[in-house]
Amino acid sequence: MEWFSASGYWLSRLVFQRGLAGLYLIAFLTAALQFRALIGERGMLPVPEFVERVPFRRSPSLFHRYYSDRFFAVCAWSGCAVAVALLAGADSLLPLWGGMLLWLVPWALYLSIVNVGQTWYAFGWESLLLEVGFLAVFLGNDEVAPPVVVLFLLRWILFRVEFGAGLIKMRGDECWRRLTCLDHHHETQPMPGPLSWFFHRLPKPLHRAEVAANHVTQLVVPFLLFAPQPVATVAASLMIVTQLWLVLSGNFAWLNWVTIVLALSAVAFPADPPAVPGPPLWYVVVVLAVSALLLALSRQPVRNMLSRRQVMNRSFDPLHLVNTYGAFGSVSRIRYEVVVEGTADEVPRRESGWREYEFKGKPGDPRRWPRQFAPYHLRLDWMMWFAALSPGYAGPWFGALVERLLEGDRDTLKLLRRSPFPADAPPRHIRARLFRYRYTTWRELRETGACWERTYVREFLPPTRKR
Known part of the structure; x- marks a missing residue:
């Protein structure tokens, strides 16, 4: 043998x-x-x-x-x-x-x-x-x-x-x-x-x-x-x-x-x-x-x-x-991110106190430096990247994510880095906005301490409340 x-x-x-x-x-x-x-x-x-x-x-x-x-x-x-x-x-x-x-x-x-x-x-x-x-x-x-x-x-x-x-x-x-x-x-x-x-x-x-x-x-x-x-x-x-x-x-x-x-x-x-x-x-x-x-x-x-x-x-x-197998048959030229926010106001307005949910891995706060997570897999963060590429990727699950946040679901909140609302006092409304992100230059990094610069693009999800 x-x-x-x-x-x-x-x-x-x-x-x-x-x-x-x-x-x-x-x-x-x-x-x-x-x-x-x-x-x-x-x-x-x-x-x-x-x-x-x-x-x-x-x-x-x-x-x-x-x-x-x-x-x-x-x-x-x-x-x-x-x-x-x-x-x-x-x-x-x-x-x-x-x-x-x-x-x-x-x-x-x-x-x-x-x-x-x-x-x-x-x-x-x-x-x-x-x-x-x-x-x-x-x-x-x-x-x-x-x-x-x-x-x-x-x-x-x-x-x-x-x-x-x-x-x-x-x-x-x-x-x-x-x-x-x-x-x-x-x-x-x-x-x-x-x-x-x-x-x-x-x-x-x-x-x-x-x-x-x-x-x-x-x-x-x-x-x-x-x-x-x-x-x-x-x-x-x-x-x-x-x-x-x-x-x-x-x-x-x-x-x-x-x-x-x-x-x-x-x-x-x-x-x-x-x-x-x-x-x-x-x-x-x-x-x-x-x-x-x-x-x-x-x-x-x-x-x-x-x-x-x-x-x-x-x-x-x-x-x-x-x-x-295969990866990155196409490469995006522009980075978009979906930013999810909530407010406790009964009637949502543009000037309402909207507070941002922070994810563990995906970019959010421009001053927060990315961390190393791999080989651990942050599944929600990855799918949020796909959602920013096209709302079609988010269709099966994004509405359910919003519902869980409006309910203050503890299991869902564990997937996040930080929720601006405690589980027992969830927001009245949730909205999502699309931003364009780009890396700062060396000069911008020294002056602001931010690794990202973001610009508002459009509304991704209008203010939504619990059904």
Whole structure:
């Protein structure tokens, strides 16, 4: 069975598995802390209503069989517990089949969450975590050497993540071809980080070099993942450096970190492999059968990458086994933000005492500097960015958000950084206004201490009161 095993990658597997377990922990923690306001029984997009209109075959989930907020919380916190156990190496303390089952648990639990998460979970990194998590089930533990075919499939995912993102850029916004997208991206990205202002103020020639380097990393380097070592390690290392640069420049949930963990699985660490027996026949059969299935399912993502009408972040099966990825096929030139305000006045007027709600991650007060949240995912803040791009993105949930604020709903208020009204004394009216935001210059920053300058554009939602 020497052809089946790659004993030299035992440390690569260990690093990959512990990194993935850490990301599972963050994903389940995000779900546990935010679900009640987003998809709970009284959430903005309740799960019970979703499962009534969407059949199980289209969105397989435990919650089709039964849902309550308590049951969801048990599932989310159980996912956290299993992730901690995997992070501590519990899979290596079990027999091979037991370790595989242990890795299957967080995948099944998170699949159940994603498939009822609706808009709040419609992000590419959700499917990416599930696709990688499913493959991790078959990577084995200390009883066997890592299977060559599973390591290959991990590189195949990494290839599709990077190459798909590179293609969508070259086919999309012309600023990628002109090397000018970074003149705008750091200012208009969904959730800037603490260093984004400084990245935006880098010299334009450096921005051009960044874009050119990105094209090389995404369109050329991925092919080197399938080259012999040490070329594959060099390719993976270049991707890791690029992803760390993105980590510093913004908040993209765990997208960059999953990509880094994938790249680490392709690195050949200089370490002597431990002596392990050959893999059992049942394990070889299962791994080869699953690998054949995943390769067959890869036909759709390949067709999508070759298509001139390439789409981003699409799942081709309800289990999210093989997906297509990509990001920022177009880059906004202007940043808009929806500012939500409330007043206690019985009759709302322009001169009423309107007070602003502050979100945790999205820009609000021009003087408040952005913070680092990734890999933690602030789902409401991200969707507020989409709402500012077009009211259509806000249609399914924004009205419900306003209703919860008018009720002083405590679960909803927990999603915010600060509410100007206590839960037991909510506002009489809520309104939302659209502002244009831009980064201040070095001079403006020194004079005002504000990193943003904002200008009123128009009304987003007229004053609304509780029904």
